[in-house]
Amino acid sequence: MRWFISLALLLIGFGATCPALAAPEVKLPAPLAQLQAPPAERVELGRMLFFDRRLSGDGTMSCAVCHDPQRAYGDGRALSGAYPTTRHWRHTQSLINVAYLHTFLWDGRSESLEQQAEGPIHSSFEMNLHLDFMVEKLRETPGYPELFRQAYDSEITRASIASALADFQRSLIVRDSPFDLYLKGNPDALSNAARSGMALFYGKANCHRCHSGSLLSDQKFHNTGVGETEELRKDTQRRAARHFFQVQMGLERSDRDPGRYAVTHNPEDLGAFRTPPLRQVADTAPYMHNGSIATLEAVIAFYNRGGGEDPDKSRLLQPLELTAEEKADLLAFLTSLSGTVPVVGPPVLP
Numbered sequence: 001m002r003w004f005i006s007l008a009l010l011l012i013g014f015g016a017t018c019p020a021l022a023a024p025e026v027k028l029p030a031p032l033a034q035l036q037a038p039p040a041e042r043v044e045l046g047r048m049l050f051f052d053r054r055l056s057g058d059g060t061m062s063c064a065v066c067h068d069p070q071r072a073y074g075d076g077r078a079l080s081g082a083y084p085t086t087r088h089w090r091h092t093q094s095l096i097n098v099a100y101l102h103t104f105l106w107d108g109r110s111e112s113l114e115q116q117a118e119g120p121i122h123s124s125f126e127m128n129l130h131l132d133f134m135v136e137k138l139r140e141t142p143g144y145p146e147l148f149r150q151a152y153d154s155e156i157t158r159a160s161i162a163s164a165l166a167d168f169q170r171s172l173i174v175r176d177s178p179f180d181l182y183l184k185g186n187p188d189a190l191s192n193a194a195r196s197g198m199a200l201f202y203g204k205a206n207c208h209r210c211h212s213g214s215l216l217s218d219q220k221f222h223n224t225g226v227g228e229t230e231e232l233r234k235d236t237q238r239r240a241a242r243h244f245f246q247v248q249m250g251l252e253r254s255d256r257d258p259g260r261y262a263v264t265h266n267p268e269d270l271g272a273f274r275t276p277p278l279r280q281v282a283d284t285a286p287y288m289h290n291g292s293i294a295t296l297e298a299v300i301a302f303y304n305r306g307g308g309e310d311p312d313k314s315r316l317l318q319p320l321e322l323t324a325e326e327k328a329d330l331l332a333f334l335t336s337l338s339g340t341v342p343v344v345g346p347p348v349l350p
């Protein structure tokens with residue numbers, strides 16, 4: 001319940017502005033709200049599960065293999081790592097600030113962190129472990145039953161495992177970037193270049209139309225025209241993984257990422273993806289749902305061209321005609337969105 005209240009306050013905050021801090025035409029969001037911290041013993045238990053490779057079929061994979069704390073909880077690859085003998089077909093998302101999201105994954109097919117947590121564990125190309133077998137394995141691992149009793153006052157269940165993983169991820173918050181300090185009232189927190197870049201982000205470059213609110217994401221779905229990559233078309237294992245996904249979602253096999261269409265089956269959602277939040281974005285290259293854009297400079301060039309080639313792309317994207325200096329300023333602003341990542345190491349496991 002407390003979570004819902006915090007979230008509601010946050011959403012109200014989304015509409016607020018901070019006129020005193022910026023040029024009159026720039027409407028800035030409210031600072032990111034401070035959320036209620038989850039109970040410490042659940043976060044700690046979740047941290048163990050996050051690093052525990054026994055949560056995978058062959059004991060080689062854990063959440064942390066793909067969501068590496070040293071890489072802002074992403075994996076730094078264009079297309080995600082995968083369960084041995086398989087290959088993945090999407091880019092790993094960073095877990096920074098997932099506590100603020102209410103729709104998860106590139107296509108928003110999951111609606112809570114608890115619901116999402118089971119997905120990778122039983123996925124054939126992520127951790128490949130039967131969820132009921134996972135429960136039995138942990139129940140027979142000396143140490144875990146006691147830790148679950150302390151944190152949940154109950155036996156180990158699928159629900160308590162998902163809850164602990166969710167609460168650990170809720171502790172991965174960044175809200176001390178120069179941009180955050182600026183929003184909280186420190187005008188010197190941003191360099192001149194970053195301030196000019198911010199004015200572009202909220203003005204001429206139109207980024208805030210989708211990267212809106214305190215999180216810099218509207219949590220909605222847009223087609224920006226990011227194209228398919230040769231590797232996804234040609235790699236037979238990646239093709240197999242994507243076709244398997246499409247069939248599971250009740251779709252025809254195709255060599256195109258369906259995006260949000262997989263969830264809604266509405267043709268208007270073909271190729272639409274959830275707007276990513278942008279905290280720590282300088283540390284999470286490469287970019288986009290398929291990792292096809294290597295650097296932030298190239299992302300800026302992409303938007304400067306008016307996005308990709310897709311005829312169905314959002315009308316909010318138009319060529320921007322930015323000067324070299326404006327591109328550099330926008331880059332300085334994107335870089336100012338990085339703060340202190342809560343890096344945790346592997347705990348001692350039961």
Ligand code: HEC
Nearest residue numbers: 062063066080081082090091092093104105106117120126
């Ligand atoms: C094999 C690599 C891999 C492993 C292992 C893995 N993930 Fe992921 N994770 C991904 C990829 C790829 C995506 C994006 C998938 C998509 O959108 O279809 C993702 C997305 C997510 C998201 C959504 C973030 C957002 O912004 O919406 C969460 C939350 C998440 N993973 C948590 C976990 C947890 C918890 C575990 C362990 C139980 C885990 N992941 C294990 C690769 C992995």
Ligand code: HEC
Nearest residue numbers: 205207210222226273274275276287288289299303314316
């Ligand atoms: C029409 C809505 C929209 C507008 C306008 C927009 N974006 Fe995006 N942005 C998105 C979506 C959706 C994605 C993910 C697309 C994908 O993965 O295919 C994205 C991805 C990104 C990424 C990559 C993040 C990551 O983690 O991979 C960056 C950086 C970015 N946008 C910055 C900007 C900047 C800077 C501007 C202004 C020049 C801008 N965006 C304008 C919707 C938008």
